[in-house]
Amino acid sequence: MHRIGVFVCWCGTNIAATVDVKAVAEAARKEPGVVFATDYQYMCSEAGQALIRQAIKDNALTGVVICSCSPRMHEATFRKTVQAAGLNPYMLEIANIREQCSWIHKDIKEGTEKAIILARTAIAKVMLNKPLTAGESAVTKRALVIGGGIAGIQSALDIAEAGYEVDIVEKQPTIGGKMTQIDKTFPTLDCAACILTPKMVDAAQNEKIKIFSYSQVEEVKGFVGSFKAKIRKKARFVDENLCTGCGDCTSKCPSKKNKNEFNLGLDNRPAIYIPFAQAVPKVAVIDAEACIKKKTGKCGLCEKVCSAGAIKYDQQDEIIEREYGAIVVATGFNPIKLDKYDEYAYSQSPDVVTSLELERLMNAAGPTQGTLLRPSDGTHPHTIVFIQCVGSRCDDARGKSYCSKICCMYTAKHAMLIREKYPDTDVHVFYIDVRTPGKNFDEFYRRAVEQYGVDYIKGMVGKVIPHDGKLLVQGSDLISNEQVKIDADMVVLAAAIEPDPTARSVATMLTASIDTNDFFTEAHPKLRPVESPTAGVFLSGVCQGPKDIPETVAQASACAAKVIGLLAKDKLLSNPCVARADESLCSGCSVCQNVCPYGAITYEDREFRIPGPKRSEIRRVAQVNEAVCQGCGACTVACPSGAMDLKGFSTKQIMAEVDAICR
Amino acid sequence: MQTEKEMANDIIRRSGVNPLKCMKCGKCSGTCPAYEDMDYHPHQFVSMVQKGRINELLQSKSIWTCLSCFACIERCPRSVEPAKIIEAVRLELIRRQGCNHLKSDAIPELLDDKLPQQAIVSAFRKYSK
Structure with missing residues (x-):
């Protein structure tokens, strides 16, 4: 015969304001099988849990019903409580009288009636509960990091530091991600390459870290602690182990007019190329669509000049199968395409550029060797207009509903750097709001205004009209209530950022959830921000939501801490409710x-x-x-x-x- | 007689516009080709209707100078659709007899070949029998 105890929680006023908790306990006591019922202010508190443990012992309870918040909140807590008192943890049922009752009802009579029914339901269920024992499964002591940007690199370095093996899978020929394309970082203005490339080298040299560049995860099976992944290593037509990265092939390649992805198509690269000087691994890759040998069978110049004999035109994709205990998603972001924003004339004039393109135009390794020149005619621009929120905070189908978070700061950075380098340049910034929360961020923006004389205009640009080699910018100055017209030499668009297009397929593969914008969903927005709701899958960087570099690195390390916590376990308890x-x-x-x-x-x-x-x-x-x-x-x-x-x-x-x- | 607040609610209902969605970016006024000929500008229509300042708008020149070109509707990042609210204010007047801005007889002589089709349609909207 069952001996059930019922514990009704007030949750302060969360429950007690809409549910007569004493009446619920009273009604529960009359149910058959119930030998004990009480109420308490906070059941989850230490005192509340002690009360439960004591009642189990005093009344020789065989089953427990707790009327409180959602089981998602405290089921695990109360399972431990009843276990400590000698009961099987699965002899517990939670009646959710908060989220499903007190929070959605206003009338105390109705709320109480429903709470009594919910309590009665849980009692009926617990009568049929059987003791269950969790099974055990082993943990493969290796992590997979999908994406080799700063987020993936930082997570991998931290996991390796703790002594576990890590594989980084990066779809590009080099790791480093978007940060490699950035010139300077706010708010300290240190050079992005100087702080990133040492980390890339650390990752490459770390014996615990294996980098699969130019590779993609194709399939993931299994579960937390024992995932099995198939990685497709795309043919780069160059033997990674033989190539020394000398670059002889790239200078001899006759197919030179291919858009250079690293410089966002602002200049060209050969068909065989190394993405940039500090690439890791520093190994050439052949773009099969541009290679004359691959297309016509004639040429073979790179093979002739390669003293290492690394060129392999017949190389095939390779499938590698590896096992992992944990998976880190660090798939990152891209700026949105601007083809739907033709009012800014992005497709009509080469002098309308995105902010990321401006980074390349200001970078010493960029197409202009760091001198800011107009892409159209190579002259110095004297009037530059920045437009913020291009595609961010949009309610329509063209843009994104969210704030991309990083644009206000990088626009202030660009404006400041231009005024510093070329003081004869007028810089105007059209903004809706300037958002600079962050350590030393607002000071940075104010410096752009006060010290560098950047002209911030509250309002948006309605249209940009290319005419006579110039760009007529027409916009609103809301504070002086005027329509302003500026004859600009260049226009820079702060394009919104969106998750990498692979996010959706990666999420499907991992059965991890994503939101309507394709950002990965965290297990709890406040308390479990680096874990996916899918066990064993962790989130690092912008794949979870817009972030700047310091935040990305912090999250990457937090994510690594969670992975290390998992890999440190020898056995995992599995859910016995199967x-x-x-x-x-x-x-x-x-x-x-x-x-x-x-x-x-x-x-x-x-x-x-x-x-x-x-x-x-x-x-x-x-x-x-x-x-x-x-x-x-x-x-x-x-x-x-x-x-x-x-x-x-x-x-x-x-x-x-x-x-x-x-x- | 309706109060200004009631008129504002009518205008909001008739236009189908939610002025609270406006983020006050001014893109509507930044894009408006009739800006120079307006006393109140598209972004001001949105905020003034929201605040219930209808009498001022009913007196304004802007309700007749708006070309109904819909550039503001096209480009508003928040889908607020300012031109619809201007149209709704205009209707408020047109629906009162005797307040027509245009006389039907006057329209033919206003037409010329360069006038965009949309402006002609808009002109007829401003005229009511």
């Missing part, structure tokens, strides 16, 4: 196997005793791999013969709950 097939009912139809999203169900032939002269028969029945099953319950509803059941959420238990509600 599916189980009743072999005597299973008809062998395979429906469950087809609906299982985790591939946890297999079929095997088993011998069963039957009445009659044959005495036994062989039948094909379902088997659940408990380590792989996530307890989603898809099989239980799909099974036509009712053979599949979910431990802890059995059909009987759910029917008992429904009966209790309808009573």
